Amino acid sequence: MRQYSSSTRTGFFTAVHGWLMLLPAMVLLVAFTHYPALATLWSSLFSTPRGARPAVFVGLDNYAVLRDDPVFWQAMWNNLVYAFWTIPVSIAIALLMALWVNRNMAGRGFLRLAYFTPTILPMVAVANIWLFFYTPQYGLLAQIGQWFGLGNVNWLGSPDTALPALIVVAIWKEAGFFMIFYLAALQQVPPSLREAAMLEGSSRWNYFRRILFPLLMPTTLFVLVNALINAFRLVDHVVVMTKGGPDNASTLLLYYIYQVGFSFWDTSYAATLSVVLLTILALAALIKFRWLDKQVHYQ
Template sequence: MDRRIQAVYGWLLALPACVLLAAFTHWPAVASLIDSFWSTPRGRRPAQFVGFEHYRRMLADDPIFLQVVWNNFLYALVTVPAAIGLALLMALLVNERIRARGLVRLAYFTPTVLPMVAAANIWLFFYTPGYGLLNQILSAFGLPDTNFLGSRDTALWSVMVVTIWKEAGFFMIFYLAALQAIPPVLEEAARLEGASHLVYLRRVALPLLMPTTLFVLVNALIGAFRVVDHVVAMTQGGPDNASALLLFYIYETAFRFWDTGYASALTVVLLLVLGGISIAQVRLLDRRIHYR
């Protein structure tokens, strides 16, 4: 009897978390999967079962989808390595005995504290044609005025810069913590064996940072498909979908064009991509990583 009451208490305590998780994570995922096989209900016409029609349309009849997937692929391919590389560099720098180390660390971390929308708005000013900071610098060197966010060639790259700037500081914190967990005696031992600082970094520090790199990599890649606040704030995916990312396209399809069935199918694709990335990374890299 006592045990059963205890079990009831246990379930009651877990209930709020379970309800929230089920209502906002698990059920929507399952519902999206189901909805992706049904047409969008309109007015008096209820949803009809259409099978894989939405998926066929994606691959055959939707050039915007292909463009958006390509954009997102390029976006991840550039921002993830750049942000991680920059994070590592900054962490190595602020791990050294430099002057005003605390201030430099704070400065590197500041972008992380800002909401993405705020960061995007700051950069909106930097990119403004005519009197924006970047164009003022360009004109000081006698270079022509550029509409960074308004031109097909530069819009996506301009969005990438904001992402790298925003993410690098966050990842730096992880690298910094990992670097400080490496006993300094290892560098001394390496030095005595004739290793320069660079050799030490390459052969000792970087391999020991691999678990951190995997963690950061998974997070960065997921972030690359998951965060589109800055696209909304800066370019609205334009011009001509040049800077649209997958999640932004799903948002537009669902809430602007109200094509919920097709949006569900797109969401399923996004979930598959994210799941695939995580599994592949853990499988591929896990074997080659040294965990302490």
């Protein structure tokens, strides 16, 4: 009979113990992430069951329909514009707010609370607050416009302003959330770095550009990925404020998925749209972990 040494047995039990510790997280990950993704991909290859008619395998027919769907391309374009503005602007504002409230000044705690307050509000509540701001004739913006003699603007009812109005709401909601991460990162930077830079005659701008901002790049990358995900997953304000209108001018991709799946009850086509959304997020994650991580952490 083959004999095993005590060190081999110890290594075996250590490995088993490690896998058992990982098992709950692995089960949750598979059950709520990997399996739904694969099930969505599989569902996109079938037709939607209707009454007594079961689902039928249709291959890539749903993707052919998606290719020729003008509403899908409108929603995709809207989402790209939405992401193009919300991501850099919210990150820039978050960084400026973090730099401001990280200084030693009176009322610093109150400012931090004021900047962070929009983050703790549900998006539905935020949407209703801004719905009052945007209301024609009676809203806050309309009242301010009257003081300056400006005309009445239907911010949410015009195709030219509906999407920008949603972008402003998203930036107001997310900037305070991203500020917390920058503030935590700034508090980890040794004050001696700034003192040494000032002694060497460096200006504040040079210190920020050459020393501080490079040190904040890991935080910036983390915030960037979260902002990208939020740009494709937040639709509460669309439901409350515009419902994708007017004429799909403010329809985002996830809202279109919701509309197809729960208003039109075309679950297979909704699954096809979801596969596109998952692919976009997967590509973003791939870029983050395979390239940007190495660039940021100087590996």
